[in-house]
Amino acid sequence: MSTKASSQRDFLGHPTGLFVLFFAEMWERFSYYGMRALLVFYMIKGFLQYDDSRAYGVYGAYTALVYMTPFFGGMLADRLLGARVAVIIGGLLMAAGHLVMTIQSAMMFYLALALIIAGNGFFKPNISAIVGQLYPAGSTKRDGGFTIFYMGVNLGATLSPLICGYIGETYGWHYGFGLATIGMMIGLAIFIMPTIITQLLIGAGAVGTAITLYLFVPDNTVAMFINAFVAIALAIAGIISIRALSLGGIPPEAGGPPDGKVKMLKSVLLGIVVGVPLLTLFVSDFSILREGGEPLRLISEATIEELQKGGGVVAEIGSVFLKEISKPAGILLAITGFLAFGYLLVETFRLEKIARQRMYVVLILTFFSMLFFSFFEQAGSSVNNFTDRNVDRVVEDRIITESDVGKTIQIQPTQEQLGYANGGKIFTITQLDSLRKQNQGTEDKQGNPDFTIDWQVSPENIGMGIAPRKAELAASGFQAVNPIFILIFGLIFTSLWSLLATRGIEPSTPYKFALGLIQLGLGFAAFWMGAMNADARGMVAVGWLLLGYMFQTTGELCLSPVGLSMITRLSPKVLVSTVMGGWFLAAAFSQYLAAIISQFTGVSHGGNGDKTIPAPIETVGIYRDVFQKIAIAAIASGVVCLLLAPLLKKCMHEHEDETE
Structure with missing residues (x-):
């Protein structure tokens, strides 16, 4: 359905309602990615004390179900509720989930995940549907509107690791999850409140976030620049949106229920009451009902x-x-x-020849997309732990020299100490995390973590860096790198495809998929090369991580934006919605497959009750070997797609009618 109310005015060529949805979605993504940046760390380092394998399994089940539920949420909105009511229900469920996440209980942890899964199913597909409804049928501005909306998604995804991730890792997990709750509530309020209050919320949120980015930033020039860049982008978006909303907000009919009346609301709410406990069981793999808390498996150990x-x-x-x-x-x-x-x-x-061949293309490219995202989504699991354990994230003030040998000095422990011996015992990330947990609340006058330990300097410590805690970049903060690169390269790629199209040399969709897979492989090759060139204690230069993320992002920009467009263009009209649902189900399977792949990077946390994560020199080889295999698999998949591209392009019948 496409409606554009006569009362709705445009700003910068787009309906004013778009700018409400921009910020509503930005804050929702802030909450979602803020929690996502912390989730694996929280399961391993928090009260649950899971090992890598268990944490990756839960993460995979959670992200898979997150991608599965929008299929059902979209159907309920189309047939019963309307997109607007569905978005409100979804926002409330997700806010409740983030809030429940602050409670330290296994049952509450899985209930929180289930609430977020259910809420995402209602929120995610329907806020996008409302964006489409702001434009009249056949509008040439719709693609541009979705591009602006997508920028809001990535602005939220950038903000969350920088704020929720940093504060959660530094000051306590519950603070990070609490901020995610606040972000979701702001997004929901922006969506439902009168225009004047929406303007105030956008302005206050932008100012408050900018102040937070200024106050809570590592003592690092690059981090300060990134925070300043994001704060400026947020301020510009806020000013534009406030100005746009002075002309009006979302028209009342946008996102309305079918036939103008919400149907079976009580039944839907009852379904949620029944469905959330079921999702709790599935995301926990029934572990909350089993003695010892172990997941249920139908195939025995x-x-x-x-x-x-x-x-x-x-x-x-x-x-x-x-x-x-x-x-x-x-x-x-x-x-x-x-x-x-x-x-x-x-x-x-059952289809005619042309339509059938087009569907073959859709199914084959969906398979390649599934492969892409099963590798790409290592970002939230194995790559996140690799960043935490093996990527050098500290800018040291000085290094230990021969003159320090034999002394006992006081230092603020950071990642720089990992792999070095203190009093004959190797200092591990488990000890570092334990010390930080014990000393939470010991901040200086500026609110910076301020505790020290005695370090007995031995000859083996020569070359070890010394730095204050604030000079260490939070591992979760690197989850912001991908969306930052999207903000930088997104418009460049859009312009590039347009330029190539005007010259008649734009790559077809199959070629773009192949390019995406090959670049993804190059990204993992960068991680692999970084691990190959790790220093003597197993630490990898941060430049390799950034290079890998850059290649992965350019690969994503080749593949992801054209995927949904490919489905709407090639699928028969009678199957478009079903095929779109299939695309999201494939994405769900990608998430689960990603969790299975990440299991191969699982690091033993010790036996007999010893939960110590080994020193970096012992873990770097594990990540190196797996990232090498992923790089080879991704590049090989890209080459296969490249070889199939001429045939797939022919089967697309781009300039033919499917009835011919």
Whole structure:
């Protein structure tokens, strides 16, 4: 449905309601990505004390279900609620989820994830639908409007790790989750409040966020520049939006229910009351009901261990895959995906020749997209831990020299001490995290963490850096790198494709997919090379991480924006919504597959109750080997897609009618 109220005015060529939705979505993404940046760290370092494998499994189930629920939320909005009511329900559920996350209880932790999963299902597809409804049918401005909206998504995704991530890691997890709650409530209030209050909220939110970025920043020139850049971008967006809203907000009919009346609201709410506990069970893999809190598996541990005895790479991959897919969330996803794929195949075989061949292209490219995101989504799990454990994130004030040997000095412990011996015992990230947890609340007058430990300097310590805590960049803050690169390169790529199109040399969709996969592989090759060139204690220069993220982002810009466009362009009209749902289900499977891949980077946390994470020199090789394999797999997939591209392009029948 496309409606554009006659009362709705334009600003900078776009409906004024777009600027409300820009900030509502920005704050929602702030809350979602703020929690996402902390989630794996929280499970490993927080009260749950999970090992890598368990944390990755929960993370995969959570992100997979997050991508599955929009399919159902969109259907309920289309048939019963309308997009506006669905967005409000989703926002309230997600805010509740972020708030519950502050409670230290396994049951409450999984309930929080379930609330966010359910809320995302209602919020995510429907706020995008309202954007489309602001434009009349056939409007040439719609793509530009979605580009602006997408910038809001990435601005929120940039802000959250810099604020929620930094504060959560530095001052306490509950502060990070609390900020995510506040962000979601601001976004929801912007969406539902009268225009004048919306303007005040946008202005106050921008000012408050800019102040927070100024106050809570590592003592690092690059970090200060990034925070300043983001604060300026937020201020500009705020000024433009406030000015736009002086002309009006979202028209009342945008996002309205079908036939003008909300249907079966009580039944939907009852379904949520029933559905959230079920989601709690699935995201926890029924562990909350089992003695010892271990996840349920339909294939026994003994069977999986027997398979591993076969030895070799195939046995290892097969055992890890079975271990995860035999959990309730994996089974649910596998059954849903199998049924959806089977249904699409049956419908494809019934189509006429041109439409059928186009659907073949859609299905094949969806498979390549699934591969892309199963590698790309290592960012929130294995790459996040790699950044925490093996990437040098500290700018030291000085280094230990021979003149310090034999002395006992007082230092603020940072990542610089990892892998060095203090009193004959190797200092690990587990000790560092434990010290920081014990000393939370010991801030100086400026609010900076301020505690020291005694360090016995030995000859092996020569070259060790010394720096204050504030000179260390939070690992979660690097989750902002990808959206920052999108903000930088997004418009460049859009202009590049337009320029190539005017000259008749724009790559077709299959070629763009191939380029995306190859660049993704180059990104992991950068991580691999960084690990290959790690220093003597296993630490990797941060430049390798940034280079890898840059290649991954340019790969994403080649593939991701054209994916949904490809579906709407190539799918038969009678199947567009179903195929779109299939795309999101494929994305859900990508998330789960990403969790399975990340299992191969899992680091043993010790046995007999010892939860110590090994020193960097012991973990860097694990990440190096897995990232090398991912790089090879991604580049090989890109080459296969490149070889198939001429055939796929021919099957797209770009200048033919499907009835021909």
